[in-house]
Amino acid sequence: MKPSKSRKFYITTTLPYVNAAPHLGHALEFVQADIIARYHRDVLGEEIFFNTGTDEHGLKIYQKALENKKDPQAYVDEYAEKFKEFCKALNVDYTAFIRTTDSHHIKAAQEFWRRCYDNGDIEKRLYRTKYCVGCELEKTDSELVNGKCPLHPVLEIEMHEEENYFFKFSNYREKLLKLYENPQFVIPESRLNEIRSFVSAGPKDFSISRLKSKMPWGIPVPGDDTQVMYVWFDALINYISTLGWPENNEKFEEFWGTDENPNAVQIAGKDNLRQQSAMWQAMLMSAGLPNSKNILIHGFITGGGGLKMSKTLGNVVDPMEVVREFGTDALRYWFAREVPTFEDGDFTIDKFKESYNANLANGLGNLVSRVMKMAVVNGVSIFTGDDFTWAPEFEFSMGQYDLREAVDFIWGEVKYCDDFIQQTEPFRKTKTNPDEARENIKKLLLKLHDIGWMLKPFMPVTSEKILKAVRNSEEIKTPLFPRLK
RNA sequence: CGCGGGGUAGAGGAACGGUACCUCGGAAGCCUCAUAAGCUUCAGGAGUGGGUUCGACUCCCGCCCCCGCAACCA
DSSP states (O other): OOTTOOOEEEOOOOOOOOTOOOOOHHHHHHHHHHHHHHHIIIIIIEEEEEEEEBBBOHHHHHHHHHHHOOHHHHHHHHHHHHHHHHHHHOOOOEEEEETTTTTHHHHHHHHHHHHHHHHEEEEEEEEEEETTTTTEEOOOGGGGBBTBOOTTTSSEEEEEEEEEEOOGGGGHHHHHHHHSSTSSHHHHHHHHEEEEEEEHHHOOOOOOOOEEETOOOOOOOTTTTEEOOOHHHHHHHHHHHHTTTTTTTTHHHHBBOOOBOOOOEEEEEGGHHHHHIIIIHHHHHTTTOOOOSSSEOOOEEOGGOOOOTTTTTTTOHHHHHHHHHHHHHHHHHHHHHTSTTTTEOOOOOOHHHHHHIIIIIIIHHHHHHHHHHHHHTOOOOOOOOOOOOOOOOHHHHHTTTTTHHHHHHHHHHHHHHHHHHHHHHHHHHHHHHHEEEHHHHHHHHHHHHHHHHHHHHOOOHHHHHHHHHHHHOOOOOOSSSSOOE
């Protein structure tokens, strides 16, 4: 293990809005975050804080709860459980699972509001707009088709005119652009360019509250009984309330960081680019808090041919079924290797099986079997501690959060071992030149041990199996990944 | 002129201003430690028209086509 330097590492996912069951997109983000978190914890030896949770306020949830004749709290409780089980099935090992209905989060959100207010960035204004309940968003005329929301053509557009609080996003154009001068602030670069041009165009102030009489399912605005916070404003604050902010300043600074040393890594989908890299950052500035360090933007999981997954097309895949049928590590492998880390990736069962057979069954699994067999039969073993041969390429890719490149490197090592066996033929040399054969088998065991180490973040269960087999010189009795028909 | 992404062997995907790589599939061979797995070799390739360049798949411009932005929101 590398010297740990007792560094602290913070990463958070976005919080899924709990109006639908967890899907492949959630799984992708959770697993990507988990891989990065485990890398820092299990490979680099750092102390980590890995945050995830559920976003539970807002009109859509309120309405859905009413439809189901449920108390909103009972409704969101159910969903929070579902998402926790989901994490468990994916082996996502979070430090904290925050829910935006947690009492501490509510207090933190109110304190955050006060700070923005005291800083003069929150102001009451007349809010008049066209509003689509389905999207839970304001709509501009250009977004409407024949006066209807194209997403929800059956729903009537509502006219809203009420007093709301606004956040003066427009105050932060220059400061945000300054933030974007750091070429690593948003990864990948194409997304940084996208947000830069959005902010350059001039951010518009946005409404951050709703009339409580119309929509009570939100956090009360401090000092105004008639208003609750708009769900976006409240939800983003979870990233710091989860650390015990504002009371626990020490923990906050250790993990979230300081102005001089920002430390928070956020991961989000491309649909969340604005909220995470612009709105939330402006909110932090307003509250006088440090910005995030990196915003990692991933793509979407598409069905075959780059098409969106949709019920209509019938190409929706349930991640839980994939886990049940092929195992958690197989799905985690697929997310890391077959999905471009920062772009969209296709998922079809056929492609999944193909990759499984080629890389998990024939590649990794078969290699472990053949090497362990030779080792055990010839009584070759190695002494290993918590150490492995550090590969700079691997470290570099992981440092760039390029998961795919890192896994590609590991499979390069698998390929190398297969070649090595073919060239040195230790299985044959044991008869003619046993010393050389034993040396080569030893080399293979060391390589296997390194492979097991590097797999820790990606495939924790498989990694453990490999390391155990190598350490104890055990044959693989049941294949790691049985070949699929 | 809305914005954005993309067109690479039969299929799906990488990389790169100078031998275009990988996986699956096809053909032949080798090996026998292994999960009918492994290794080698062969066949087959850059939408289109220009430009820059000693040299372009790579950079620039035009055109054609596909896709996303319009969701089960990541």
